[in-house]
Amino acid sequence: MLLANRKALITGAAGQLGAAIAERFAAEGCAVRLADIHVAKAEAAALRLRQMGADAAAVTMDVTDEEAVQRVFSELDSLDILVNNAGVTRINKIGDSTLEQWNELLHINLTSVFLCTKYAWPLLQHAKAPAIVNMSSTNAFQMNPGLPAYSAAKSGIIAFTQQTALEGAADRIRVNSISPGKTLSAEMQRQLAEQTDFVIDCDCYPLGRPGYPEEVANATLFLASDLASFVNGVNLVVDGGMSLQAVGGLVRSDLRRHWKSGSYTFAPEATSDN
Numbered sequence: 318m319l320l321a322n323r324k325a326l327i328t329g330a331a332g333q334l335g336a337a338i339a340e341r342f343a344a345e346g347c348a349v350r351l352a353d354i355h356v357a358k359a360e361a362a363a364l365r366l367r368q369m370g371a372d373a374a375a376v377t378m379d380v381t382d383e384e385a386v387q388r389v390f391s392e393l394d395s396l397d398i399l400v401n402n403a404g405v406t407r408i409n410k411i412g413d414s415t416l417e418q419w420n421e422l423l424h425i426n427l428t429s430v431f432l433c434t435k436y437a438w439p440l441l442q443h444a445k446a447p448a449i450v451n452m453s454s455t456n457a458f459q460m461n462p463g464l465p466a467y468s469a470a471k472s473g474i475i476a477f478t479q480q481t482a483l484e485g486a487a488d489r490i491r492v493n494s495i496s497p498g499k500t501l502s503a504e505m506q507r508q509l510a511e512q513t514d515f516v517i518d519c520d521c522y523p524l525g526r527p528g529y530p531e532e533v534a535n536a537t538l539f540l541a542s543d544l545a546s547f548v549n550g551v552n553l554v555v556d557g558g559m560s561l562q563a564v565g566g567l568v569r570s571d572l573r574r575h576w577k578s579g580s581y582t583f584a585p586e587a588t589s590d591n
């Protein structure tokens with residue numbers, strides 16, 4: 318039991334990664350509070366854990382609402398682990414994005430991490446082995462078109478994690494982040510199980526498969542537990558090696574095809590007069 322006698326609050330715990338993290342923590346003896354804006358889904362997840370014998374409860378919390386965040390943490394009598402996992406992805410190219418959309422995405426994905434950290438801090442300062450795990454993404458350092466605000470927020474989470482890790486060290490609060498690659502959604506898992514002709518293009522995965530939410534949950538457990546007692550301020554990439562690939566590798570085979578078909582031609586004569 319890696320988390321016996323500890324209490325964790327996980328944001329976005331009604332979602333696929335948050336629910337997997339709550340279940341993994343509960344299996345290690347942790348009391349879990351599943352916070353989400355969708356409380357019915359969080360309650361269903363908490364009920365499943367209680368039926369397995371865990372101390373689990375759902376908490377309604379909009380991570381962008383400072384008053385709500387303050388209230389939730391002020392109502393807890395103790396807290397050992399905070400997992401800042403809530404987040405949303407929306408595809409908007411820079412030219413099509415409004416300031417409102419930019420602010421909204423930064424607020425949900427990044428400002429929320431500041432708010433929850435700020436109001437969890439006094440509780441964590443009194444914990445025996447306090448830990449925070451923040452959910453970033455490989456999109457923090459590997460870009461896809463259409464994700465400017467999401468990528469900026471996820472990069473910001475890594476910087477905020479490092480800053481908080483330094484500040485927290487005086488109180489023994491360890492702070493780390495995780496950058497998952499694409500993980501299998503419940504819908505994809507259902508299709509794989511039910512449809513023999515359903516395949517996932519795995520060229521971009523060096524291990525030949527995408528990850529499971531449980532594999533991100535295992536990494537979160539490691540960072541939250543005493544197994545990582547001397548790990549502070551790191552960003553743990555959990556993507557099966559996907560982000561190690563250089564441009565021109567399997568992941569960019571589309572570009573190689575364009576080059577061969579002559580869609581771009583380098584023209585040295587244009588600069589030969591200089």
Ligand SMILES: NC(=O)c1ccc[n+]([C@@H]2O[C@H](COP(=O)([O-])OP(=O)(O)OC[C@H]3O[C@@H](n4cnc5c(N)ncnc54)[C@H](O)[C@@H]3O)[C@@H](O)[C@H]2O)c1
Nearest residue numbers: 329331332333334353354379380402403404454497499500
């Ligand atoms: N699943 C992946 O492949 C993947 C990859 C990289 C990073 N991530 C990150 O992991 C985290 C979890 O992703 P997921 O795949 O489980 O997503 P998900 O959509 O299944 O779950 C996200 C949860 O966050 C909640 N949420 C959204 N806005 C909220 C708010 N304002 N207040 C409280 N809760 C709110 C949603 O209700 C949902 O339950 C996110 O931060 C995401 O960016 C996921």
